[in-house]
Amino acid sequence: MHFPLRLALRHLMARKTRNGLTIVAISIAAFLLCFLIAIVQGLEASVQSASTTRLVTQSAVSLFVDLPTSYQHKIDAVEGVHLTTKFRWFGAYYQARKNFFAQFAVDQDRFLDMYTSDIEIVEGPGGVTGPEARIAVQKAFESDRRAAIIGTGLRDNERFGFQIGDQVPLIPMIYPRTDGSAWEFVIVGCYRPLKARIPDTTMYFRADYLNEAIVSGEAFGDHGAGVYYVNTEEGVPVEQIAEEIDELFVNGPQRTQTITEAAFASFFVSAIGNLPLFLGTIGGAVLFSIFFSVVNTMMITGRQRLQEAGILQALGFRPLVSTNLLVFEGLVISLIGGGGGILIAYLSEGVLAQLLGQSIQNYQITPDLVLMAIGTSSVLGIVAGLAAGLPFLRSNPTEALRSSG
Amino acid sequence: MTRQFITLDQVSKSYTRGGEKLQVLDQLDLTIPEGDFVALMGPSGSGKTTILNLVGGLDSCDSGTVSVAGAEVSAMSRRELPAWRSRHVGFVFQSYNLLPVLTAHENVMLPLQLTPLSAAERRKQADFALSVVDLSDRASHRPSQLSGGQEQRVAIARAIASDPDVIIADEPTGDLDRQSADDVLEILSRLNAELGKTILMVTHDLIAAKKARRILELDKGLLVEDPQQEA
Ligand SMILES: Nc1ncnc2c1ncn2[C@@H]1O[C@H](COP(=O)(O)OP(=O)(O)OP(=O)(O)O)[C@@H](O)[C@H]1O
Numbered sequence: 281m282h283f284p285l286r287l288a289l290r291h292l293m294a295r296k297t298r299n300g301l302t303i304v305a306i307s308i309a310a311f312l313l314c315f316l317i318a319i320v321q322g323l324e325a326s327v328q329s330a331s332t333t334r335l336v337t338q339s340a341v342s343l344f345v346d347l348p349t350s351y352q353h354k355i356d357a358v359e360g361v362h363l364t365t366k367f368r369w370f371g372a373y374y375q376a377r378k379n380f381f382a383q384f385a386v387d388q389d390r391f392l393d394m395y396t397s398d399i400e401i402v403e404g405p406g407g408v409t410g411p412e413a414r415i416a417v418q419k420a421f422e423s424d425r426r427a428a429i430i431g432t433g434l435r436d437n438e439r440f441g442f443q444i445g446d447q448v449p450l451i452p453m454i455y456p457r458t459d460g461s462a463w464e465f466v467i468v469g470c471y472r473p474l475k476a477r478i479p480d481t482t483m484y485f486r487a488d489y490l491n492e493a494i495v496s497g498e499a500f501g502d503h504g505a506g507v508y509y510v511n512t513e514e515g516v517p518v519e520q521i522a523e524e525i526d527e528l529f530v531n532g533p534q535r536t537q538t539i540t541e542a543a544f545a546s547f548f549v550s551a552i553g554n555l556p557l558f559l560g561t562i563g564g565a566v567l568f569s570i571f572f573s574v575v576n577t578m579m580i581t582g583r584q585r586l587q588e589a590g591i592l593q594a595l596g597f598r599p600l601v602s603t604n605l606l607v608f609e610g611l612v613i614s615l616i617g618g619g620g621g622i623l624i625a626y627l628s629e630g631v632l633a634q635l636l637g638q639s640i641q642n643y644q645i646t647p648d649l650v651l652m653a654i655g656t657s658s659v660l661g662i663v664a665g666l667a668a669g670l671p672f673l674r675s676n677p678t679e680a681l682r683s684s685g
Numbered sequence: 686m687t688r689q690f691i692t693l694d695q696v697s698k699s700y701t702r703g704g705e706k707l708q709v710l711d712q713l714d715l716t717i718p719e720g721d722f723v724a725l726m727g728p729s730g731s732g733k734t735t736i737l738n739l740v741g742g743l744d745s746c747d748s749g750t751v752s753v754a755g756a757e758v759s760a761m762s763r764r765e766l767p768a769w770r771s772r773h774v775g776f777v778f779q780s781y782n783l784l785p786v787l788t789a790h791e792n793v794m795l796p797l798q799l800t801p802l803s804a805a806e807r808r809k810q811a812d813f814a815l816s817v818v819d820l821s822d823r824a825s826h827r828p829s830q831l832s833g834g835q836e837q838r839v840a841i842a843r844a845i846a847s848d849p850d851v852i853i854a855d856e857p858t859g860d861l862d863r864q865s866a867d868d869v870l871e872i873l874s875r876l877n878a879e880l881g882k883t884i885l886m887v888t889h890d891l892i893a894a895k896k897a898r899r900i901l902e903l904d905k906g907l908l909v910e911d912p913q914q915e916a
């Protein structure tokens with residue numbers, strides 16, 4: 281083996297504890313970097329995939345105040361409005377609270393037409409797939425009040441495993457039934473998200489099912505629409521449509537605030553927006569301190585290497601050899617550490633994606649992230665190696681040797 | 686007449702420490718013929734190590750010229766010196782200065798890495814150097830597994846591995862017991878007598894110094910030939 285390489289490897293092996301700890305620290309840093317950036321990217325992807333031609337009309341008071349169902353035909357009549365649907369948060373879980381997923385009550389006759397570019401129906405009644413599936417699902421959705429469409433995640437995840445035709449009982453948290461029973465749904469279709477914003481673990485069901493149960497006294501709660509999703513026609517400025525919608529209701533009974541879906545999505549992101557900032561600040565601080573502790577550790581190593589540098593110079597090696605050795609060692613340590621961090625990020629990707637699934641879709645360790653983590657680790661290794669090794673270039677071998685005596 | 690192999694001509698060297706100038710060598714002259722074995726003695730701080738560093742091209746003088754084996758060392762640049770050192774000078778230090786992470790054999794191989802020899806030739810030469818100091822059987826030991834005397838012998842093997850003209854030894858027996866010191870001195874004498882190496886050795890030990898062909902005494906910047914040796 282080439283000599284400097286062998287010497288470097290011997291040094292690496294000679295300081296197992298110190299290097300091991302440094303590698304662990306860098307692994308944590310690399311993992312944290314991947315994790316934080318993946319979160320931010322996931323959030324950004326959902327904002328970016330949100331439509332700018334779809335509007336969301338919500339209560340001007342609060343997102344959590346329902347709009348009356350009577351608003352819908354008025355919004356429908358506004359010029360430039362193509363289709364509208366109620367969109368109401370249901371908030372129920374399957375068997376146990378940990379099996380929570382999002383459900384929305386929508387208009388069964390409009391929802392699929394409005395969401396053609398957002399979701400793709402991949403399976404319908406009787407196992408039908410392909411283009412016919414959508415037609416079949418539309419039909420089934422309209423013919424059974426309890427009909428529901430689920431994402432592939434709810435079908436394929438063994439925790440749920442809902443299949444077409446299944447009757448699924450969901451335990452309510454917002455709209456309890458008067459007899460204390462669960463809400464029954466019948467799965468009639470399965471979709472695949474086409475947009476990063478849309479999770480594959482959402483269930484869409486009929487708004488009239490919910491409202492009729494409330495009106496007939498089968499369930500507690502208020503009759504309502506939640507918010508309205510409004511698809512607009514091309515060529516009419518969305519701002520103008522939004523303004524006209526809000527003007528309809530300036531005198532109540534509920535004032536509205538209409539914004540684009542993109543703005544709505546970023547509102548949600550900013551609602552949890554403090555989380556990434558918080559994580560980013562802590563993560564940044566942790567990264568920063570790991571960075572400096574690695575550099576510092578390397579500099580301690582470098583100081584202990586001063587004598588060796590002097591010896592090598594006396595033997596006729598250039599001081600640069602000692603510098604290169606440290607840079608190489610720094611690189612090896614940081615790349616092993618970085619690799620470890622990336623490995624952790626990869627291995628934990630599935631679990632984290634599931635844990636974060638409700639608030640952040642698309643948590644994903646992309647090749648770009650891996651490259652960035654490797655790049656950052658390399659830079660760290662080189663910087664640490666240079667910080668430790670550059671003093672050799674200016675050091676006097678006689679002083680280095682004297683210090684040993 | 687033997688060729689003057691190491692020459693210091695009007696060499697001055699001073700250090701500045703804490704704003705105070707310390708003149709260590711003041712217009713010093715020194716000549717050592719080829720194949721000589723010189724013991725350099727003198728009180729602590731008199732500048733012995735300084736002289737060795739100048740001869741070995743590890744340090745530069747303020748004025749005067751230092752030449753070794755026909756090359757003017759004092760005129761070489763910092764960039765030229767390492768390569769020159771690797772070919773012409775072998776260092777032996779009081780504290781052995783072996784690299785603890787390398788085996789004895791690998792330590793001896795170190796200076797050979799700078800030669801154009803093939804890997805096989807290097808190994809052979811390192812084997813030979815270790816045999817000269819009678820440590821062939823310790824080739825794969827780490828310095829921590831060797832006694833002080835053995836370490837110093839490995840250091841000598843390293844100093845001669847690339848077959849330099851000059852061996853510079855700074856108190857090579859300073860840390861050794863009498864027996865180990867005698868072994869080391871015996872090896873140095875043989876290197877001088879059998880391989881014709883020119884040796885410049887600093888020592889505080891008169892017994893050690895007497896193994897040399899010549900003793901020089903450095904005192905207050907002046908070199909005096911030790912009369913005892915003549916007798
Ligand atoms: N780099 C330096 N900076 C300042 N002063 C130095 C430096 N190197 C040596 N000196 C001083 O120069 C003087 C001569 O040092 P040198 O090491 O040559 O002495 P020495 O004869 O080898 O002593 P010893 O027998 O103790 O090894 C000493 O006073 C020493 O303190």
Ligand SMILES: [Mg+2]
Pocket residue numbers: 733734735855
């Ligand atoms: Mg000295």
